Amino acid sequence: MPEIQRVVPKYLQIANYVRDQILRGDLQPGDEVPSERQIASDWTVARPTATRALEALRQQGFVESRQGSGTYVRDRMRPNRLARERYIRARETGKIYPANERAVILAAGRDIAPAHVADALGLATDAGVVRRQRVIYADDTPVEVSTAWYASSIGDLAPDLLVRERIRQGTLAYVEQCTGRHAQHARDEMSARLATSEERGQLQLDDPSAILVVRHVVYDSEDRPLEFTEAVHLPHRWAFESTYALS
CATH class of the missing domain: 1.10.10.10 (Winged helix-like DNA-binding domain superfamily/Winged helix DNA-binding domain)
Structure with a gap:
């Protein structure tokens, strides 16, 4: 044991x-x-x-x-912020971003779920979903592009997800408020790949450039997927840190 x-x-x-x-x-x-x-x-x-x-x-x-x-x-301490840091900050301060960060919503509307999104949300292949994409800037430099996906039924209850404007309390808090479902836990999966031409343009990267990809799934208290987000991060900003005991 x-x-x-x-x-x-x-x-x-x-x-x-x-x-x-x-x-x-x-x-x-x-x-x-x-x-x-x-x-x-x-x-x-x-x-x-x-x-x-x-x-x-x-x-x-x-x-x-x-x-x-x-x-x-340290002046060189400029990490990428994972969703968990933003959630904690929003719940403690009521604000998602610190003063030097901001987000611009690139797209908001209904779409057909790609296979990996449908799988993450427990939906049928080619199911309808709500899709929101944003670019996050730190000190006016683009540092992250993320796309959040929700089941179409959530979009019916939370119509602001379909509007190309920032949701000030954060999308997850807004979804919780509109649906009565509460985020209980989340899972992050990280990998790396070369940036697409669109991602290079959004993040002002050279060709070729590697990026860090984080796939993030939020589950409610009944272990049902509530939100799936895929974020791509700049290669020169690390994205997580963990300190743990070995004995």
Whole structure:
């Protein structure tokens, strides 16, 4: 039988919390992170625990110390944001994007589901679906193109999905509100391939260029697919990070 996992050390909980703020965009490159003194006060921990938390972030490459000044998010820390970071940020702040990011909706309407989309949503081959495509910009540079797909019946209940305008609370929150179905868990699959000519134009890439592809499925509380999204990301921005114990 596998062993029960031990509780994550407190210093690592603190480091993970700050890391998540960086990944969500709440802390931007160049922003100062809490000092040892502030961490010790906010978390009610000893200074050595706060010191170790900041050291963990430095070792992981998220922050850097500046002599006589403090600890700052590294200037090169510009990750692609996965859906989970956007969901958490939206639920905690009411906003999907940080101040330096924005989205432009390229398309919204009804379509016929490609085979892999129908399979992900549990639909019949060539079933009707709702399709929304957007480009996400960070500091006015295109960094992601994503296409979200929903069963046609969801479009009947959530008509704003068919309008080529941003849904301010986020499409998933809007779908939850309109359908009464609530997102319970999600699955991400990642792969890489060469960008198509359309994707190169949207992301301002050279020919040829590799891209990271993330296929994201959201399930409701009854394990029914609610949303399927396929996103393509720039090759020079990493897309995920995980820290875990080996013993």
